[in-house]
Amino acid sequence: MATEILMPALSPTMEEGKLAKWLVKEGDSVSSGQILAEIETDKATMEFEAVDEGIVGRILVAEGTEGVKVNTPIAVLVEEGESADAAPAATPAASTSAPPAATPAKAPAPAAAAPAAPAPAADRSPDWPEGTAMKTMTVREALREAMAEEMRRDDDVYLMGEEVGEYQGAYKISQGLLDEFGERRVIDTPITEHGFTGIAVGSAMAGLRPIVEFMTFNFAMQAIDQIINSAAKTLYMSGGQMGAPIVFRGPNGAAARVGAQHSQDYAAWYAQIPGLKVVQPYSAADAKGLLKTAIRDANPVIFLENEILYGRSFEVPELEDFTIPFGKARVWREGSDVTLVSFGIGMVHTLEAADKLAAEGISAEVIDLRTLRPIDYDTVIASVMKTNRCVTVEEGFPVCSIGNHLSAYIMTHAFDHLDAPVLNCTGKDVPMPYAANLEKLALITSDEVVAAVKQVTYR
Amino acid sequence: MAGRKSTAKSNTSKDDLLAYYREMLLIRRFEEKAGQLYGMGLIGGFCHLYIGQEAVVVGLEAAAEEGDKRITSYRDHGHMLACGMDPKGVMAELTGREGGYSKGKGGSMHMFSKEKHFYGGHGIVGAQVPLGAGLAFADKYKDNKRVTFAYFGDGAANQGQVYETFNMAALWKLPVIFVIENNQYAMGTAQRRSTSTPDLHTRGEAFGISGEVVDGMDVLAVKAAGERAVAQCRAGQGPYILEVMTYRYRGHSMSDPAKYRTREEVQKMREERDAIEHVRELLLQGKHASDDDLKTIDREIKAVVNAAAEFAKESPEPAEAELWTDIYA
Numbered sequence: 005m006a007t008e009i010l011m012p013a014l015s016p017t018m019e020e021g022k023l024a025k026w027l028v029k030e031g032d033s034v035s036s037g038q039i040l041a042e043i044e045t046d047k048a049t050m051e052f053e054a055v056d057e058g059i060v061g062r063i064l065v066a067e068g069t070e071g072v073k074v075n076t077p078i079a080v081l082v083e084e085g086e087s088a089d090a091a092p093a094a095t096p097a098a099s100t101s102a103p104p105a106a107t108p109a110k111a112p113a114p115a116a117a118a119p120a121a122p123a124p125a126a127d128r129s130p131d132w133p134e135g136t137a138m139k140t141m142t143v144r145e146a147l148r149e150a151m152a153e154e155m156r157r158d159d160d161v162y163l164m165g166e167e168v169g170e171y172q173g174a175y176k177i178s179q180g181l182l183d184e185f186g187e188r189r190v191i192d193t194p195i196t197e198h199g200f201t202g203i204a205v206g207s208a209m210a211g212l213r214p215i216v217e218f219m220t221f222n223f224a225m226q227a228i229d230q231i232i233n234s235a236a237k238t239l240y241m242s243g244g245q246m247g248a249p250i251v252f253r254g255p256n257g258a259a260a261r262v263g264a265q266h267s268q269d270y271a272a273w274y275a276q277i278p279g280l281k282v283v284q285p286y287s288a289a290d291a292k293g294l295l296k297t298a299i300r301d302a303n304p305v306i307f308l309e310n311e312i313l314y315g316r317s318f319e320v321p322e323l324e325d326f327t328i329p330f331g332k333a334r335v336w337r338e339g340s341d342v343t344l345v346s347f348g349i350g351m352v353h354t355l356e357a358a359d360k361l362a363a364e365g366i367s368a369e370v371i372d373l374r375t376l377r378p379i380d381y382d383t384v385i386a387s388v389m390k391t392n393r394c395v396t397v398e399e400g401f402p403v404c405s406i407g408n409h410l411s412a413y414i415m416t417h418a419f420d421h422l423d424a425p426v427l428n429c430t431g432k433d434v435p436m437p438y439a440a441n442l443e444k445l446a447l448i449t450s451d452e453v454v455a456a457v458k459q460v461t462y463r
Numbered sequence: 464m465a466g467r468k469s470t471a472k473s474n475t476s477k478d479d480l481l482a483y484y485r486e487m488l489l490i491r492r493f494e495e496k497a498g499q500l501y502g503m504g505l506i507g508g509f510c511h512l513y514i515g516q517e518a519v520v521v522g523l524e525a526a527a528e529e530g531d532k533r534i535t536s537y538r539d540h541g542h543m544l545a546c547g548m549d550p551k552g553v554m555a556e557l558t559g560r561e562g563g564y565s566k567g568k569g570g571s572m573h574m575f576s577k578e579k580h581f582y583g584g585h586g587i588v589g590a591q592v593p594l595g596a597g598l599a600f601a602d603k604y605k606d607n608k609r610v611t612f613a614y615f616g617d618g619a620a621n622q623g624q625v626y627e628t629f630n631m632a633a634l635w636k637l638p639v640i641f642v643i644e645n646n647q648y649a650m651g652t653a654q655r656r657s658t659s660t661p662d663l664h665t666r667g668e669a670f671g672i673s674g675e676v677v678d679g680m681d682v683l684a685v686k687a688a689g690e691r692a693v694a695q696c697r698a699g700q701g702p703y704i705l706e707v708m709t710y711r712y713r714g715h716s717m718s719d720p721a722k723y724r725t726r727e728e729v730q731k732m733r734e735e736r737d738a739i740e741h742v743r744e745l746l747l748q749g750k751h752a753s754d755d756d757l758k759t760i761d762r763e764i765k766a767v768v769n770a771a772a773e774f775a776k777e778s779p780e781p782a783e784a785e786l787w788t789d790i791y792a
Contacts, residue, residue, distance in 0.1 A: 012502030015718035016509060036495070037712075037733070039726075048720035055499045074504055162604070188604065194634070199593050199627025206597020209582055210532070212604060233587050234594055242575035243565035244789035246582070278790050302792035 006061060006086060008077040014043060014050045021045045022070045023078060032060045034081070041067070041078070058083055123389040124382035128335060131293065131328055132321040139322050144314040146288035147177050147253075150295035151215060153325075155185055158213065161299055162189040164204055165217030165254075174219045175255060175314055201227035201252075205235045208248040208304075215299060218254035221270050221308060235304040236279030251298045253307035256284070257349055257399050258436055258447060260312070267436035269400035271348070272409075274306040275376040281330055282377040284308040284348035288318035290374055293328030301330070310349045331378035335387070339369035342457050343387040345410060346397035347373040350448065353429075354397045357453035366461060376406060384410065385418050392423040393460040397453055402430040424460035429453050475683055477751040483525065483682045484742045485760055487517035490541045491739060492768045493550055494713075497540065497557055500772060501717050506557045510571045513541035515712040518738035519644050520545035522685025523612055523705075526693050532602070534582040534595040535614035537572035538711075542614065546579045550767055554775035562778035566785055589615060589622030592641070596632045596702075599639035610638045610696040618649025620663050626670075629702070633670040636701035640692045641667070643706045644679070650715040651723040664706035674704030680736040710736070 011021065022044040028034055039051045040060075061082035065072055072078065141149075155161045162185075167174045169182040169192040182190040193200040197218065204214040218224045224231065231252060239247030258267035275282045281303055285291040291309070298305040320326075336351070337358055346354040351372050358368040369387050373379060388394050394414055396407030407428030414426050432446045494512040501510050513520075516538075524545045527533075535542045543553050548564065556563025557571050564574045574584040582598055585591040595613025602609040619625060620643055632639050643663045647654050654661060664674035673695075677688040685707060692703040710732045714721045721729075746752040 010503060013504045013717075014502070016507060018718075045718065047718055048722075050718070050720050055495055194627075194630060196627040196630065198624045199631055202590065202593025202624060203597040203600055203628065203631060206534075206582070206594035206599075207601040207604065208597070209594065210598045210601035212601045229587055229590060230593065234585070234590055238575070238583070239792055240789045241565055241569040241573035242577075242583070242789075243563075243568055244792075245565070245575050245577045247792045249792070281791075 006080055006082045007056060007058070009040065009054075009079040009081055011065070011072045011074050011076045011078050012043070012052055013074045014045045014052070015047045018045045018047075018074060020071050020073045023065050023067055023072050024049060026063060026067045028060050030060050030063055034058060034060060054081075056081060061087070123386040126383040126386040127332055127380070128383070131289065131334070132323060132326065137322040138319040140317050141288045141292075141320045142315055142317050143285075143288045143291045143309070144175070144177055146292035146318075146320055147295055147309065148179060148181070150292045150299070151178070152181060152184065154296055154299040155181070155189060160211065161213045161215065162191065163215045163217060164191040164193055164200060166193055166195055166219050168192060168217050173217075175311060177309075177314070178217065197223050197226040198230065201230040202234065204250060205230050205248050208235070208250040209238065209246050213249050213299065215251045215253060218252065220266060220311075221254055221256040222266050222268060224252065224254070224270070231280075231304070231306075232277055236277050239303070240279060247302060248304050249302045251295070251305045251307055253295070253298075254309060255311040255314070256308035257310055258431075258443075261438060261440065261443060263438045264435035269308075269348075269398065269431065270306075271308060271376055271398065272400050272405050274308075275406060275409075277377075279304065280377060281305045281375065282308070283330065283375050285374060286313065286348055286351035286372050288316070289320045290328060290334070290372075292320055293326050294330070294374060296325075296327045297330060300327070308348060313349060313352075328374070330375045331380050332374070333380035333383040334372045334374055335369065335383065336372055337368065337370040339367040339391065341367045341391055341461055342393040342395060343369045343371060343384070343391045344395050344397060344453065344457070345371045345373060345384055345407075347376065347406070349399055350397040353448055353450045353453055356450035357397075357457065360450060360454050361457055366457060366463070368457065373406075379410075381413060381417070385414065388414055388418050389421045392421055393457075394422075394426045395429060395453060395456045395460060396426065397429045397448060399431050399448055402428065402433050405430050424462070427456040427460055429456050477746075477749070479525070480742055480746055480749075480751055481760070483521050484739065484746060484757070485764065486521045486524075486545060487682065487739045487742065488760065488764045489550070489767065490517045490521070490544050492764050493544060493554070493771065494540060496768045496772050497554065498713070498717065500554075500558065500775070505776065506571070507559065508570060509537065510557065510717045511538040511715065512713045512717075513538055513711070515732070515738075516644060516646060516679065516709045517541060518682040518685055518741075519642070519679045519707050519709050522682040523642060523689040525682075525686040526689030527610075527612065528693075530580065530607070530609050531693075532580045532582060532595075532598045532609060532611040533614070534591045534598060534611065535584070536588065536591055536616060536619065537584070537586045538616070539572065539574060539584045543574060543576070543579075543581055543584075546576075546581050548576050548579050548581060550771035551774040554771040555778045558775040558778070559780065560775060560778035561781045561785075562774060566789075567781040568785065568789065589619040589624050591615060592619065592622070592625045593628045595641075596628045596637050596639050599632070599637040599702075600635070603635070603637055608697055610640060610693055612640050612642055614642045614644055616649065617643060617645040617647065617654050617658065617663060618652070620666065621649075621658060626666075629667050629670045629672055632702040633667070633672050636699060638696040638699070639702045640689070640696055641672075641702060641704045643704065644709055645706055646709050646711045648711070648715070648723065651719070651721075653723060662706070664704050667702070667704045672702050672704055674706060677705050677707045679707035679709030680738045680741065682738055682742060
């Protein structure tokens, strides 16, 4: 049977091309793989091969023709003894390539501004029952307890990273874990973030539940391809067949006097990625409850800790199995004049600012987001609807910050409730300097938060 | 490469030879059809064909056991067909349809099958190498005696993460076989223009990993090398490198003008070293099959591929709601 040879698409973006040269003529026998023509695409001149064997019955588009649309019949291939007229009439190319119509979307549309909407139902339930016995614990101890408890609970959980074993942890977060769980489950790696992150992600795809400790998140930039392209996207790319249940954790942000390459907050970077969950705890109770949740989660979780917070003490509930769900902010302080939203080390400056403001008669409501993906928007919006003013506080760079995102979200969802623009307090737009005085200037301070609050309250 | 020398082993049965012939032919016909569908605009984006390299995956799959794992780069169609994935599901993924292995959401470069222990399908050159060692890490952790085939090309062999992985795989004795499919061109850059030392199978020596070079146009040689590698890995002796010398007849992707090599070079390979022709000759010379028998197989394969193409055209596009699924487990 005669078959039409169609103008091929020879690049991902090609819609039409020039039939530069025919290398066969009517009456020629051609075999599979033989070059029929040269075609100029938007990228290059390409050789176009035959896929079937036969005789060139008729050439329909002369060489030198420009602007030949993809799928236009350019020649007719016939079998021995067959006439080219036996070729089927040219049909519009679109009919062969148009796929069956898809069912209409039921996807979540971007929320339209709803100024008249009632305040969302924010979940302000306590994280543990009233009357629970409490103990004082550092963030460091809380993180270790969380890992130890989850490793006792599930043999598939293991810890991998630089100095996590024999050295007992560069920041002593994994102290004692090697003794309890042995070398099979507490694994010292060479200094090779890209490689060991890929190995950990692969093991998660095969069903294990790794905890990868980065000595600091600055070093995770060596491995960010494996975190984003391999861990975060595989579930989607596999149509839900396999994903990577894995926790990436370690100190993030500025420590003290360690300079530009060791002092960056990655919250906004990771929070941008669909497929990741992102946690940045402030208190010891949150560190413990959220890390346990992270280890049990079936998705890749970025768990951003802070070196300065490791040694701080907080009250932690004495419960057998204490977890905190993702996507639930914590209101540290109720207030009526302004909403302060922060997370991680930013909470130190925020709570300090709230104390200073209280002394001046300004009542601030303080929200700790705790998780940055998912974000508890409801708690933020409900609070802004009450206070009508909002200041965000974080240590990271100002451009495309978490605060920028919240500002946009609040504008979209509570525009008519705002009595002032939302202000973002962030680190300065500079690499972190080493000199003590300059470092201080680069970081966010409680005084800057106080000044921002005075601006939005017009005082 | 020099002219063909016969490697027919007396212990290669007629059934095995016929199976290799059938599997390699399936890959070739499938890829030709994919190229055709690409030209018709039914397959979009990047599409990297495996034509010419068929003996590599077919030979190594013949050395694998049920439960062993495999992972590769974006030139992955052959690997999927060789490990038993359904041609319909693979082709429908290429056309971006609901019936594809990833429901149309992965495409040519990103496909997976948990059932067949195929872990992708990875679009970032070299990223699959540590991931593959990670699969082997999990098997060692579980002590289940499985091995992983981690495939990558001569181009990926220059990525730093490959050597980070070699170090840890050797240090921890991971049961992983690093298969370097050396088709001599990293996209358009010939190996001699990109690589300081040509013998990629020796690249593990600094880490204590043994390797060997294998004629990748001879499925029997590939299988024999695969069996040696598997034996070492399964015995707990750690990783092994196979540098499999092969050749891709088509461009790097569909939009490759192929100006970096001569037409004659490609033609010579096809004529003198073609892996499918090799097995065909062995079958005919050994009187294991007649011309008619092989024609029957050809027809059967063509029918399978045509059915896959039909399925891939008929399968609907994914429902729009699929945009929002499978982001989180």
